[in-house]
Structure formats: structure tokens, C-alpha cells
Amino acid sequence: MDAFPAASCRVAALFRLGKGMAGKTETVADTATGENKVLKKARASSAGSKAARPRATPKRDAARNQDLEDTKVVPRSRRAIETYEKLIAAAGELLGEVGFERLTTNAICERAQLTPPALYRYFDDKYQIIEELATRLQKRQFDAFAVWLFKNGATLDTSENPILLADWFRTASEIIETQPGGVWTIRAMRALPHLAHVRLEWQRRFTDQMFRFYRPAITDLSDETLWARLRIRAEFGFVVDELALEEDRVARSTLFKEAALILTGMSRLTTS
Secondary structure (H helix, E strand, C coil): CCHHHHHHHHHHHHHHHHHHHHHHHHHHHHHHHHHHHHHHHHHHHHHHHHHHCCCCCHHHHHHHHHHHHCCCCCCCCHHHHHHHHHHHHHHHHHHHHHHHHHCCHHHHHHHHCCCHHHHHCCCCCHHHHHHHHHHHHHHHHHHHHHHHHHHHHHHCCCCCHHHHHHHHHHHHHHHHHHCCCHHHHHHHHHHCHHHHHHHHHHHHHHHHHHHHHHCCCCCCCCHHHHHHHHHHHHHHHHHHHHHHHHCCCCCHHHHHHHHHHHHHHHCCCCCC
């Protein structure tokens, strides 16, 4: 009789234990199911966000490319600057000798007596080197024009203008010819899509320079009209540069004189 209650107690205990384990199993299963639901929801949300993510655009690509360009090393130490300048000098010499189509980075390195890794530390390709040459050439002309403008700009709409303007055309041409590779740099700015932005940027800088000089004195034109007339003059100046280099059937003295007469006759800065 005593054995039966003991056995019953053992059975009851085992029953309770089994029930408890079942409850724990259900809890684990429920937890796993909940986690699976959370994971599925997260994956769905991620997929939705990817689907909604805007596609790459030229503007974003340009920004990304700009970020990559910004990682290029800027020479700071004396040795680095010397290396950089050797590459620029070698590129300018070779550009004047062989033109931009036959110019190669290997040839530049050989002329500069440097290894290709030294070049690629600062430039991605030959076009970036030509861009640096173009920037330096335009900077020389820009600074020289500032001096000319300060000295002669006040007489730009007088009878002296053609003579003074012809003198500037002559100065601009001399700067190009004395710059290593200058002639081919001008040709590259006109012919290479890689350098179109350089040409446009400097044309606008010349225009802005003239605009700041003349705006206080010329009050009968709107900002838009004055800037437009000056922009035409800037463009015309680049055309004269190219004609002086390419056209051998017109004497330069004649070219500069006639260009100045045409420009001053067609585009006066004032309304009078």
C-alpha cells in the first residue's frame, strides 16, 4: 500500500517535469519563430530600401570621381616639389616636340629621369599633366592681362583702343610662345574634351576680371549685358591667340591690328 503512493508521487513528479520541459520547448520555439519574423521583416525592409535607393547619376558619378581625384598627393616637401616640377617641365618640352597625341607618360618619365610610380603619385594620366600646363599658361596670361588692364583699361573706348588692344594681343601671343609646350597646350585646350572645362573656366575668369574693373564706371548697362559683352571680348581674345599660332597667311602685326579694330567696332561697352 505504501509503494503505490510513492510510485504515484514519482509519476506526478515526472509529469510535472515533462510539462515544464514542454513549456520551455514551446518558449524556445516561440522565440525562434519571433526572431525569424524579425529577420524576415528586416530583410524585407532592406530589400525595400535597396529598391527605393536612387540610381547613380552623372552628378553623383562626378562627385565620386572628384573624391578620387582629391586623394592625389599634393607635393609639399622640397623633394616632392622638385619631382613634380621635373615632370611638368619634361611634359612641356615633349609636348612642344611631339604634340599631345604622341605624348606618353613613359616618355615623360624618361625625359624627367624618374620612374612611372613617381608620376602616378601626382597624375592619373597625360591629360592631367596637360591640364596643369594649360592652367599655368592661362595663369600667366591672366596676370599679364591684369597689369595691362590696370594700365590701359580706362582708355578702352577711346580712339587709342585699337593700338592698345593690339599690344595686348601681341603680349598674349608672346606668353604662349615662351611657355614650354605653349603652342600645343593651346591646341589641346581647343581639341581635347578633357580640357574643355579649363578653357571655359579661364574665359570666365578673364570676363570676371574685366567686369570688376569696368562695373563701377559703366552705369548705363545691366550686369547681364555688361558681362555678356565682356564675355564676347574674352572669347574673341582666345580666337586671336589661335589665329596667331595657326594662320601663316596673315602677318601678325596685321592680325593684331585688324582684330583690335573689329573688336572695338563691334562691341562697345557703353550704350552711347
